[in-house]
Amino acid sequence: xxxxxxxxxxxxxxxxxxxxxxxxxxxxxxxxxxxxxxxxxxxxxxxxxxxxxxxxxxxxxxxxxxxxxxxxxxxxxxxxxxxxxxxxxxxxxxxxxxxxxxxxxxxxxxxxxxxxxxxxxxxxxxxxxxxxxxxxxxxxxxxxxxxxxxxxxxxxxxxxxxxxxxxxxxxxxxxxxxxxxxxxxxxxxxxxxxxxxxxxxxxxxxxxxxxxxxxxxxxxxxxxxxxxxxxxxxxxxxxx
Amino acid sequence: xxxxxxxxxxxxxxxxxxxxxxxxxxxxxxxxxxxxxxxxxxxxxxxxxxxxxxxxxxxxxxxxxxxxxxxxxxxxxxxxxxxxxxxxxxxxxxxxxxxxxxxxxxxxxxxxxxxxxxxxxxxxxxxxxxxxxxxxxxxxxxxxxxxxxxxxxxxxxxxxxxxxxxxxxxxxxxxxxxxxxxxxxxxxxxxxxxxxxxxxxxxxxxxxxxxxxxxxxxxxxxxxxxxxxxxxxxxxx
Numbered sequence: 001x002x003x004x005x006x007x008x009x010x011x012x013x014x015x016x017x018x019x020x021x022x023x024x025x026x027x028x029x030x031x032x033x034x035x036x037x038x039x040x041x042x043x044x045x046x047x048x049x050x051x052x053x054x055x056x057x058x059x060x061x062x063x064x065x066x067x068x069x070x071x072x073x074x075x076x077x078x079x080x081x082x083x084x085x086x087x088x089x090x091x092x093x094x095x096x097x098x099x100x101x102x103x104x105x106x107x108x109x110x111x112x113x114x115x116x117x118x119x120x121x122x123x124x125x126x127x128x129x130x131x132x133x134x135x136x137x138x139x140x141x142x143x144x145x146x147x148x149x150x151x152x153x154x155x156x157x158x159x160x161x162x163x164x165x166x167x168x169x170x171x172x173x174x175x176x177x178x179x180x181x182x183x184x185x186x187x188x189x190x191x192x193x194x195x196x197x198x199x200x201x202x203x204x205x206x207x208x209x210x211x212x213x214x215x216x217x218x219x220x221x222x223x224x225x226x227x228x229x230x231x232x233x234x235x236x237x238x239x240x
Numbered sequence: 241x242x243x244x245x246x247x248x249x250x251x252x253x254x255x256x257x258x259x260x261x262x263x264x265x266x267x268x269x270x271x272x273x274x275x276x277x278x279x280x281x282x283x284x285x286x287x288x289x290x291x292x293x294x295x296x297x298x299x300x301x302x303x304x305x306x307x308x309x310x311x312x313x314x315x316x317x318x319x320x321x322x323x324x325x326x327x328x329x330x331x332x333x334x335x336x337x338x339x340x341x342x343x344x345x346x347x348x349x350x351x352x353x354x355x356x357x358x359x360x361x362x363x364x365x366x367x368x369x370x371x372x373x374x375x376x377x378x379x380x381x382x383x384x385x386x387x388x389x390x391x392x393x394x395x396x397x398x399x400x401x402x403x404x405x406x407x408x409x410x411x412x413x414x415x416x417x418x419x420x421x422x423x424x425x426x427x428x429x430x431x432x433x434x435x436x437x438x439x440x441x442x443x444x445x446x447x448x449x450x451x452x453x454x455x456x457x458x459x460x461x462x463x464x465x466x467x468x469x470x471x472x473x474x475x476x477x
Binding site: 008009010011012013061062063066070077079080083084086087090091093094095126129132133135136 | 293297363364367
């Protein structure tokens with residue numbers, strides 16, 4: 001049985017024992033095709049018979065909408081920004097992620113704490129404070145990191161029409177020009193992601209490849225991971 | 241770095257009151273405000289759980305009973321951060337006096353009783369500046385309960401920790417829950433060096449003590465002059 005551990009300070013009333021599921025995280029900056037890849041991966045796993053629950057930021061019932069609204073109004077300071085996202089994660093941890101892991105599901109997270117660690121630092125929040133704040137998250141089993149350089153990222157985000165206020169870090173006055181600010185902010189984010197990738201041993205995937213090639217690579221890696229782990233393959237019990 | 245343990249460097253002054261419900265801290269702070277106003281100062285006032293940003297969420301979560309110890313704690317931290325950034329830091333930086341009805345210590349006491357880790361809650365609030373004066377109104381449970389029951393129509397469910405199911409009735413719950421909070425406060429008073437006030441004494445006696453402490457911390461304070469107006473005797477404006 002896999003043993004989930006909290007990254008730091010636990011939720012004392014929420015023990016992790018008896019969690020037989022797997023927590024698989026896909027990380028990556030804006031415009032790296034992360035959500036598309038996560039959706040494809042979920043479908044592929046389900047076709048094989050794996051039970052999958054997907055989760056992602058701002059999807060909590062409690063504050064998901066409130067974060068979206070607050071970002072509309074540009075009224076978030078970096079402290080409130082990080083704290084609201086922490087609230088979102090705590091709510092999902094308790095009502096979604098942990099119950100699913102306890103029931104033996106594969107939880108597929110489209111971004112996890114690492115996104116907030118990177119964004120928080122890029123916004124000037126204290127590094128240790130961020131680590132402590134998000135330390136109630138459980139450690140994932142594996143983290144895939146769709147890696148993209150800022151040169152590749154800019155045209156993609158432009159094409160998608162997603163060069164917005166927050167993804168440009170305009171709240172941090174990185175620059176007074178939307179484009180300059182976007183580049184500076186995304187560069188800072190990627191720098192943080194690369195540091196985290198090293199520290200937390202991310203499984204890096206070259207996101208400049210064609211989407212199908214990325215998906216194939218992800219599937220191979222997930223297969224290899226699941227086979228190496230104690231996670232029961234669908235139909236394994238029947239085969240015995 | 242823990243900013244709650246080191247004095248801040250802002251020209252303003254931060255005065256906070258802490259204590260369980262029914263300790264009389266809000267009454268004392270209102271009187272302190274009058275005292276400062278009568279001196280011609282213009283103190284800012286802020287209270288716990290008042291930022292619009294999270295008010296509706298907290299309300300909704302309480303109604304649906306979907307708040308957990310962690311989300312309860314984090315929502316209050318969000319609220320606090322919002323008020324700090326918008327309502328506390330600007331006047332402190334401008335050299336004004338800020339009066340806060342409850343501060344981070346409230347979270348240290350309450351969230352731990354609800355089930356969060358003591359060390360984690362302290363870490364979450366590490367961005368809070370240390371008050372120049374933190375008054376803790378210490379009162380036994382029975383005194384606070386009789387004050388609350390005679391004063392207000394009824395106790396509030398979350399104040400009583402009713403969601404924790406400590407006792408079948410509201411007053412029973414309140415006593416157990418607030419009793420545990422008292423225990424947590426006594427730890428905090430030691431840890432952060434809060435100034436303890438005996439809240440069983442008369443309102444007038446307590447206020448005299450409060451004003452003496454305020455005078456002490458204002459000894460080196462240089463008020464920012466906006467416009468001079470001499471208040472009418474016995475009034476504040």
